[in-house]
Amino acid sequence: MLHYLSLKDIDSLPNWVQEARSLKPNPKLYKDLGKDKTLGLLFFNNSLRTRLSTQKAAMNLGMDVIVMNFGSEGWALEYGDGTIMDQGSSEHVKEAALVISQYCDIIGIRAFASLTNKEEDESEIVLESFKKYATVPILNMESSVGHPLQALADAITLAENNTKSKPKIVLSWAPHPRALPHAVANSFVEMMQRQEADFVITHPKGYELSEKITGGCTIEYDQKKALEDADFVYVKNWSSYRDYGKVTNKDTNWTIDLKKLGQAKFMHCLPVRRNVIVADEVLDSAQSLVIEQANNRTYAAQIVLKKILESLS
Amino acid sequence: MLHYLSLKDIDSLPNWVQEARSLKPNPKLYKDLGKDKTLGLLFFNNSLRTRLSTQKAAMNLGMDVIVMNFGSEGWALEYGDGTIMDQGSSEHVKEAALVISQYCDIIGIRAFASLTNKEEDESEIVLESFKKYATVPILNMESSVGHPLQALADAITLAENNTKSKPKIVLSWAPHPRALPHAVANSFVEMMQRQEADFVITHPKGYELSEKITGGCTIEYDQKKALEDADFVYVKNWSSYRDYGKVTNKDTNWTIDLKKLGQAKFMHCLPVRRNVIVADEVLDSAQSLVIEQANNRTYAAQIVLKKILESLS
Amino acid sequence: MLHYLSLKDIDSLPNWVQEARSLKPNPKLYKDLGKDKTLGLLFFNNSLRTRLSTQKAAMNLGMDVIVMNFGSEGWALEYGDGTIMDQGSSEHVKEAALVISQYCDIIGIRAFASLTNKEEDESEIVLESFKKYATVPILNMESSVGHPLQALADAITLAENNTKSKPKIVLSWAPHPRALPHAVANSFVEMMQRQEADFVITHPKGYELSEKITGGCTIEYDQKKALEDADFVYVKNWSSYRDYGKVTNKDTNWTIDLKKLGQAKFMHCLPVRRNVIVADEVLDSAQSLVIEQANNRTYAAQIVLKKILESLS
Incomplete structure (x- = not known):
């Protein structure tokens, strides 16, 4: 099962670049690959290119897409271990990640750096927590530390x-x-x-x-x-x-x-x-x-989703 | 390439009305026309009928639909020429329109009048800027001056x-x-x-x-x-x-x-x-x-989208 | 025409439970049942599980799904009879329910209790108003009084x-x-x-x-x-x-x-x-x-949608 959290998850950059370019003449060629698969896109922050190009890439691959603005539409998440959750957070990422894994075959996450807590940002707390607790591949749609x-x-x-x-x-x-x-x-x-x-x-x-x-x-x-x-x-x-x-x-x-x-x-x-x-x-x-x-964002997302889908079958 | 910015874009109102009415007995008849085409709906303002009926019309035509609330989910746009963008706006419509044109085959836009700046409202600054810089057809989902x-x-x-x-x-x-x-x-x-x-x-x-x-x-x-x-x-x-x-x-x-x-x-x-x-x-x-x-909103949107799709092929 | 407002709408709980469980080995088996049918999901409140599992269930049944956050994306609704609407509400539920019925084959509604007005909450004012004025089945995605x-x-x-x-x-x-x-x-x-x-x-x-x-x-x-x-x-x-x-x-x-x-x-x-x-x-x-x-939320929603779809044909 392949995650795409950072460039380290690419086995060969030249090969991926070559394959992404080869998608362009016929973007719908692999439309059967994502059939009956669901991509859940969780946005903790605003997005234009990532939002549209990732949806487009998923649709090119025949996937169903569910988009959710986690901040305004869902519940504030807790990431700490052993926290007594009597403050602002309503749900722990342990539950959220496991639950969403049951509805989605791949989970995309956009969660910017806070820019106030360096240690927390560097630990990639949102992305790494989802990776730790989810049971499906995680796609980094820009995290604290990277935008692969x-x-x-x-x-x-x-x-x-x-x-x-x-x-x-x-x-x-x-x-x-x-x-x-x-x-x-x-x-x-x-x-x-x-x-x-x-x-x-x-x-x-x-x-x-x-x-x-x-x-x-x-x-x-x-x-x-x-x-x-x-x-x-x-x-x-x-x-x-x-x-x-x-x-x-x-x-x-x-x-x-x-x-x-x-x-x-x-x-x-x-x-x-x-x-x-x-x-x-x-x-x-x-x-x-x-x-x-910006145009290549579609093909970058599409080759990554294609590799992830292939890793699932 | 046909835009639908105002009633002026209709070559024959009686013919369009007649064709729209003829869609009603079998709304899915042209479901192949929009296959593998993406409609991007950009909402700068609230919407109920336009939001639902335009999605419905696009789905009747077999299109994929991406909906985006531009205000809350994207970036504040700049429209001025030569502006030094060191204030609230994060992105210029020049980039936004070109970029979205690469992900969507048709772009629908809802952007109300400010009611504070008559000249700017009358210039249809949002709609006309997207028309000017986008490379795909623009659909007016209610602008400053019109709701065609x-x-x-x-x-x-x-x-x-x-x-x-x-x-x-x-x-x-x-x-x-x-x-x-x-x-x-x-x-x-x-x-x-x-x-x-x-x-x-x-x-x-x-x-x-x-x-x-x-x-x-x-x-x-x-x-x-x-x-x-x-x-x-x-x-x-x-x-x-x-x-x-x-x-x-x-x-x-x-x-x-x-x-x-x-x-x-x-x-x-x-x-x-x-x-x-x-x-x-x-x-x-x-x-x-x-x-x-309100029911006819679906068929109005559908005949317009059908005409635009036909103008693309 | 079957509504799903409360458990009272289930004719036989053991049978529904049994049928829901039988969906699990092959969730896409009834993908033709919802073909060309649209599910409109109206959220007056936040949601994670309900939002994702109901979409998933609908997609499993081949339905098109339109999601709308009524509060932030639409108009404030009025429920009173004979109200002079010169205050905050822009639209009466009478119009909203009838209009949405023309775009959607089933309408799902999430509207929490106010917890300030017991009588209004107990009357299920949002859910019952939609049921009263809509012409299509209503699905309760958590109301004032129940979460069936x-x-x-x-x-x-x-x-x-x-x-x-x-x-x-x-x-x-x-x-x-x-x-x-x-x-x-x-x-x-x-x-x-x-x-x-x-x-x-x-x-x-x-x-x-x-x-x-x-x-x-x-x-x-x-x-x-x-x-x-x-x-x-x-x-x-x-x-x-x-x-x-x-x-x-x-x-x-x-x-x-x-x-x-x-x-x-x-x-x-x-x-x-x-x-x-x-x-x-x-x-x-x-x-x-x-x-x-949480996983069973998908199959609960799917059996309910399946029963409703069957009641429509």
Whole structure:
């Protein structure tokens, strides 16, 4: 039984990317594979691309889909062991996960980092609790620490646009008015560590990501130097990891424009704040791959669901 | 590629009405037409009839349906050109529309008037932005200015109940405690301008609808005179258009009762506030067509979706 | 046309339980029965098990399902007769029920007790109004007074686990921080009155359920005595019925632990507050049937929907 919690669950990234790309000419080819199987999508947080593309992927595979906004439609969950549940939580994840496993053949979960409790976030408490107590495969639709469906879509997009044997790929921090999680950046870094590339991370001092994830990566604090001769620039804001969840820098000098981008292709997971993260001129240019990335979310979700379904039979 | 943004998108109202009526004996007849096609319904506002009837119509055509409450489940959208997005909006409609076009074959949108910014409302900023940036057909599920699915259902209902070559049809304003949009009234007027009828609009002074829409219509401020010998009375509240979005009149003398109605049939789009808009005795009488109107919402949506699907193949 | 509003709508509980159990080996066997039929699920309150298991049951029967959160997605409903609707409610249940009947072949409704207006709650105002005005069957997904899908799932679970001709079954109150409705307890009692069993209800003084429901049942205020030699212990909190909707007792001596449980099987409808209603050691033991009960929710819903569908043809 295959879970998809992080990129570590992919046995061969190149193979999965290749298989995902091969779905595109005929997305309904495996419509019998998911017949009479139910995918339950549990949203603890908002979602546009993940919500729609995962439903689309499941329908392409012939699955029935049940969507639930856990916060507003269900019960507040408890995760602690031995808790006396006389406060806000009405149901323990032990029961919820076991119960939902009886109604769904695969459970997708979106649960962002709190950005207030580093230890709890790093323990992936929601995702890991569901994995521990559910009896069916779990699909990570963005968790505290990672967004592996996005990273897989990014890998597909890179494969479709790359022409070099060792392209230069830069992950650049950019400013944002609110505190954002590290999940997308983390999973992109993990994906890059499985790719042949000249990979550089750039961000202001104090914005270092977890060393457990970036270990071995080149970090260049001078954005201009980092961007030199880049083939792909992946831009993303994240809040401080050291000063956990804080916004300590809103320096608009980090915003990406065409001059900074040079000849590189521009990537971002969306939603993106125009003229804060990146200038209009970039998003509206042919160098932007953001719409292709979003399209590849369907095929990333579909290849993952296909692998999971195959692991069940 | 056919959009359905307003009644202007109907090439022949009588033909569409006729075709919609012909769907009724066998609503599933065209179930293969929508096979493997996805309808995405984006709700920026609450909905009962539109939500259910549009889903039902799509399922009758064999489509897959994805429903999303954009406000609570997605990201706040930005519509301005060149905006520095460092405030509340997380995503620009340029990205949202392009991205959703990749997951859905048709996009339905419900986005009410703000009733605070007349210019923005009249520009149909949400609907027109999606039309501009999406690459798939857009379906208007009630916008700032119009509700053409309702008007088409009303045309079907009139056709089913009318026995005269030139019936007298009255659109009458009625009081309401809260400020309501002009969309339903506007689309009804537009529809009437495509029908053979003796059409009269009646409302208190100061409640004139946009002249761009009512141009050429008879306006009679004396409700009693307007209702004389009417065959159909369509009742609806709207807030002031001149004093934009304000409730300047709650005169219960405008409430419709059986005496005022005479022999006419009563129409309303629902939801209707009983004994404010109209007396119980009218709604509970055989002269009320409101339930038929709501039923015809399914066939209005179905003929529109059928026409759009045919325009795609 | 069969409604499922309470256990009274079951002609033979043993037969329904038997038929529900027979669905388990092949849940998709009757997938043609619901073909081209639409189930509309209207949620006025939160739900996890009911939401997912009823959708699952409907999909097992081949039905299309439309889910709507009435509170947040639709309009506030009015139930009074002759009301001048100039306050918060936008739509009368008379219109809503008739309209939805035109889009859905069966309407499921979840509407909890207010716990503030005993008379209104006891009149089952939401459920009975829909039954009165709708033209299609109504399915109770937990109402003010009852939760008959839960009770039917409980009957299935008892049948699967009972080995005696007349088991001792105890319904025990347990403490809870917030005021809860009486629906689950009521329906369990009603179900027990249709079963061969030595049935005892235990709760603190002042927590008597409605005599209209418990009439003829043994009530034992000493929990220890009540639990002696029990085969099944069904635990549930409810707020005071006499002092309507009030929490007048939070005595943790009523919490169930393994010592109190003895050799009995433990039952609860979920969600359950661990270490408030019941100790971890019970839920985590093999004596707990709560996960089986939740699983049987699918088959309870499926047999009810199957009976209703058969009543339509």
